[in-house]
Amino acid sequence: MVRTKVDLKYIENVQRRRVCFSKRRTGLMKKAHELSVLCNADIGVVVFSATGKLFEFASSSIQQIIRRYITATGALPDTSRLLAQRAEEIRNLKEEVMMLESENMSLRKDLEKAVRNNQRIVYENSNMETALTLRPPSLRTLRLGSQ
Known part of the structure; x- marks a missing residue:
């Protein structure tokens, strides 16, 4: 066949x-x-x-x-190089976490201060930077609150 x-x-x-x-x-x-x-x-x-x-x-x-x-x-990458890269990534992430925790603590303190002083809170989140601005209550707010 x-x-x-x-x-x-x-x-x-x-x-x-x-x-x-x-x-x-x-x-x-x-x-x-x-x-x-x-x-x-x-x-x-x-x-x-x-x-x-x-x-x-x-x-x-x-x-x-x-x-x-x-x-x-040599199909697998060098494990020591890979471990060093991972360790560097972990260090960078830990630094970022510490920075964010510090920023969070600062914002909490500002918020507590505003609540204690009965101030109006304006929260701005632009350009990926966080800012908490404390402003005294306006006269209009005071009049509305007293009525």
């Missing part, structure tokens, strides 16, 4: 696509096994289906193969 050349294009029919995936996945795993046995090669194959299901083949331990891959290619 003669094999015909398969036109490589996306299979629109869902059922045909699933069947094709299953058959080709089985063939791929079979070939990986044959290569590992015939050539004494250390092989690992990882396949995720369209639905996210994991299929794997490993001639030895998959963790060992992945470790060897990472060592050989």
Whole structure:
């Protein structure tokens, strides 16, 4: 029987696509096994289906193969550099928290002062800077309050 050349294009029919995936996945795993046995090669194959299901083949331990891959290619970033970046981010965030806590404390004191002195409070939030302005009550406010 003669094999015909398969036109490589996306299979629109869902059922045909699933069947094709299953058959080709089985063939791929079979070939990986044959290569590992015939050539004494250390092989690992990882396949995720369209639905996210994991299929794997490993001639030895998959963790060992992945470790060897990472060592050989340098696929993972240098952990010490990554840890230093994270530490710098944490320092910056802590400084920002301290600044915001200080600003919050200042605003609370101003608010308490305004309440004690029965002053009108004007809250302005422009250009991402917070300002609390304390103004004495106007004459109109005093007249309305006394009636």
